[in-house]
Amino acid sequence: MSSFEEAEARLLERIEMLGEVTDTPGALTRTFLSRANQEAAALVASWMKGAGMRVGHDAGGTIRGVLGANIERRTPNIEHRSERQREEGDAARPLLLGSHIDTVIDAGKYDGALGVLIAIAALEVTGPLAFPVHVLGFSDEEGVRFQATYLGSRACVGALGAEMLEMRDAEGISLEEALERARAGKLREGEGRPTQNIERRRSPVEGVQVEASVPAVVSAELEHPLSGIRLEEFRYGPGECRGYVEVHIEQARVLEEAGEAVGVVSAISGQSRLKITIRGQADHAGTTPMHLRKDALTGAAECVLAVERLARDSANAAAGLMATVGKLEVSPGAGNVIPGEVRFALDFRHPDDGERERLLEGLLGQFGDIAAARGLEAFAKTMQSNAAVPCDAALTARLLDAAEPLTGKRRLLPSGAGHDGVMMATAMPIAMLFVRCRAGLSHHPDEYASPEDVGAALKVLVEFLRGVG
Numbered sequence: 001m002s003s004f005e006e007a008e009a010r011l012l013e014r015i016e017m018l019g020e021v022t023d024t025p026g027a028l029t030r031t032f033l034s035r036a037n038q039e040a041a042a043l044v045a046s047w048m049k050g051a052g053m054r055v056g057h058d059a060g061g062t063i064r065g066v067l068g069a070n071i072e073r074r075t076p077n078i079e080h081r082s083e084r085q086r087e088e089g090d091a092a093r094p095l096l097l098g099s100h101i102d103t104v105i106d107a108g109k110y111d112g113a114l115g116v117l118i119a120i121a122a123l124e125v126t127g128p129l130a131f132p133v134h135v136l137g138f139s140d141e142e143g144v145r146f147q148a149t150y151l152g153s154r155a156c157v158g159a160l161g162a163e164m165l166e167m168r169d170a171e172g173i174s175l176e177e178a179l180e181r182a183r184a185g186k187l188r189e190g191e192g193r194p195t196q197n198i199e200r201r202r203s204p205v206e207g208v209q210v211e212a213s214v215p216a217v218v219s220a221e222l223e224h225p226l227s228g229i230r231l232e233e234f235r236y237g238p239g240e241c242r243g244y245v246e247v248h249i250e251q252a253r254v255l256e257e258a259g260e261a262v263g264v265v266s267a268i269s270g271q272s273r274l275k276i277t278i279r280g281q282a283d284h285a286g287t288t289p290m291h292l293r294k295d296a297l298t299g300a301a302e303c304v305l306a307v308e309r310l311a312r313d314s315a316n317a318a319a320g321l322m323a324t325v326g327k328l329e330v331s332p333g334a335g336n337v338i339p340g341e342v343r344f345a346l347d348f349r350h351p352d353d354g355e356r357e358r359l360l361e362g363l364l365g366q367f368g369d370i371a372a373a374r375g376l377e378a379f380a381k382t383m384q385s386n387a388a389v390p391c392d393a394a395l396t397a398r399l400l401d402a403a404e405p406l407t408g409k410r411r412l413l414p415s416g417a418g419h420d421g422v423m424m425a426t427a428m429p430i431a432m433l434f435v436r437c438r439a440g441l442s443h444h445p446d447e448y449a450s451p452e453d454v455g456a457a458l459k460v461l462v463e464f465l466r467g468v469g
């Protein structure tokens, strides 16, 4: 066990260290099962072990630390029991804490990492509780690599369906192959393995080598980032756990405007992610008459503007619609060829599921009209669709109780961002604590939560853990 001050200081240091583990020197990027993602898991594992946890790694790439129960602190509890646990006794039912260790491209260092590291720090302060606690570092929450989110937490609750295993990344690697490679200890094509503290990585400029530092604990200890970590399947069935609690930066401005360090989440907004394809005809840029062209990019551009128009409509904006096109691929992608096909990613969120579905249907209709008017074809593929998820009343009340002495408020706020709790909620009650982040900025390298606010969140989590029955 550690003093609060020691654990807090280590937490702040670890946030910095984990923020250095990246696939792209000069920017923080750790996508699902990339080398850096696996190195991050190994680094987190070393901290979990230091905090007295047994560490395992599941087939979905999630790192898990288990802190066994302190038998003397055990108390009976009768809610949410599975058959197995009734036989074993309720004391075995674990509480889950954590967040994700993957990042977006050119990310900030708090999104995800904070929730994993603060859980370890809190348990360093409390020591074992009356029941087991599992700390989870999910391998994928952002969905960058396969354009479908929550892969780590999905696997943990048994929701990674066979159809998802066929999804392919930009290199054509299927999700199933990616998981097999990680299981077999192989990295992705073109990725070497760290052998010393300073390693050479491929520069974006062909043939030019750049140097990037890797934390010594990773490269000194490990041949393959996952070696030494037990691979095991772990899965949480309905009713088997006390709940899942995640600490995360707010990624919006509510707490900043209220002048409060932390707040408690009421619900997580629903979201749909789609891949839209606009198909036309590639042709010569210098000879094809303008009125005969089937330019997929000009059609896609109109669609993107239709997305923006819909989300900026004052009624939709006031109701909380958020719609974004954040990725666009143009084929064949040459300056002197009319674009024959464009694929773009549509991210569509609304606090009200019915409205999300209604507005999305209308928008897809507009895409069809835009395409038809230009002699193009439009296709939409839903990559994922999640309903809004309310947080559990009892766990939320406990978090509010723990936060109130610090902030003087019982602040509840919604989450527009998606979180692993969406998946975990299919098998257990969930709750979330938000930490103020500067200017609400996130998914950006300047993302920042002050040491004081991180310390405040640690205090609340420790207090919360001490009060959970």
Ligand code: GLV
Binding pocket: 141, 142, 416, 417, 418, 419
């Ligand atoms: C996760 O960061 C999201 O996209 O909401």
Ligand code: MN
Binding pocket: 104, 111, 142, 443
């Ligand atoms: Mn994120």
Ligand code: MN
Binding pocket: 100, 111, 112, 141, 248, 418, 419
């Ligand atoms: Mn996140």
